[in-house]
Amino acid sequence: MQLGVIGLGRMGRIVVDRSLDAGHDVVVFDVSAEATAAAAEAGAEPADSLADLCDRLGEEKRIWIMVPAGDAVDATLSDLEAHIQADDVVVDGGNSHFEASMRRAEATDAAYLDCGTSGGPASAEAGFSLMVGGPEWAYEAMVPVLDVVATGPEGHDRMGASGAGHYVKMVHNGVEYALMQAYGEGFELLHDGRFDLDMESIARTWNNGAVIRSWLLELCEEAFHEEGSDLGDVADHVAGGSTGTWTVQEALEQEVPIPLIYGALAERFDSRNEGRFSRRLANRLRYGFGRHEVNRQE
Template sequence: MQLGVIGLGRMGQIVVDRVLDAGHDVVAFDLSAEATAAAAEAGAEPADSVDDLYERLSEGEHGEPSNRTGSGATREDDNGGDDGARIWLMVPAGDPVDATLDELEPHLTGDDVVVDGGNSYFEDSVRRAEATAAAYLDCGTSGGPAGAELGFSLMVGGPEWAYEELTPVFDAVATGPDGHDRMGPAGSGHYVKMVHNGVEYALMQTYGEGFELLHHGRYDLDLEAVARTWNNGAVIRSWLLELCEEAFREEGNDLGDVADRIEGGSTGTWTVQEALEQEVPVPLIYQALAERFDSREERFGRRLASRLRYGFGRHEVPRTGE
């Protein structure tokens, strides 16, 4: 299969690498010429622009122009054509997604499939699916840079035929066939990812509070040793707990100069807003979100949560004095 990838940051480059490793062809573009060159060095065909990427995809695997004639082409909702372009967007959520779609829109037909693999708000994904000529798949992506080796967890929403068409690519990008599934119609993939992130907030908050008590408690404890012991057979073992162990090993028992400030908050806010609208109580997720907004007074638990964000997503860690 031939896949176009737009957006070659950390996550986009992982998509390119894993798709190439699975034996598929990739056409790649990024606003950064250096990022595009890196994808080309990995084996992708570089494109000079969004328009150029689409034209290269339209030539097909044999260099023959396809019979697609522009956005006026139509298809039945349940079955797309065999000659459509398959394009994966890995650009930042919000305006960059809409800007990229605006560039693609003059070319897209009903035979094409566009995957939004970013962290978009689910209602934006519904709007885009309704407005875009192509079949639109909203793909919640979890796993962070560790996905380069292990693969991602993919939560996909959109037309079933488009999901099935892209299954070989999802198999390559995910941990395997069990690492992805179609959640439902448009918006459902990013909806599930939104709630996933709310759960992530609460888990990080829980580990932070537990280790804060140990840090200030009765005994002079080696917190790396505690985390390592818990990770070997304890009920609360997890990847996040492994990242706690990593944080104490690399930053020290007192977390060094990691600042008591936790960035982020958009997906947690969306989760709490949806919970209020649906009248579903989510006190742990709400409290974790509130802790992020309140991260002004010194708290050990929040410092650990900040370092955990680096562990799973390589997000920048605020440091004291910055």
């Protein structure tokens, strides 16, 4: 099928590259001419504006937006407004707040799919986990692309009505915070405890058959291998926090207790103060799955 992709950062390029590798025709646009040219070299058809992209897509447009959450999404939709209609489909693959996605779905002439995307740049080869909200017909229309951008047919599903995809992704990120905190606290006790221990060896052993094995634990092993058991100069400063904050806010509104997620979020905020080993590991893990910059100690 033919797909338009708007936004060619790390995540947008993965959507482009995986779609091209599967034989789909991809038209691309980015505010960076260099990014557009690089995607064209990989086999995509370049467009010099959103209007040009829509013209190249023809009828029944299928458009994937992968721009930063917030104003950039609204600006993109505003620019697309004159070029899309009811039988077109627009996918928002960023980390938008679910209420913003519900508002956009109501205001957009085309079918709007909010697509929570998990896996980060590290999933370029394996594919993403995709959590989609919006009209069922629009989801079904995008399945050929979803199958290849995700890990496969089992790597994506329609979560429900508009907003449901980003809602599920929001809670996913809250769970991610808590898991990172749990691993961090465990390794902090091992690091500061009774024995002189090799953190990489522990992570590797746990990753082979232990109940707590996971991809995050594999990233712990990678971090200790590359940084050393004491994490070298990795700083105690964990960036991010918006999706975790949204999760806690929603839990308060729904009166659902989530003490582990709240505690992990509080630790992330407190990391801007004193230094802790657990938060230094969380800092490094964010590089492992999302290629976020690692803050280093001075």
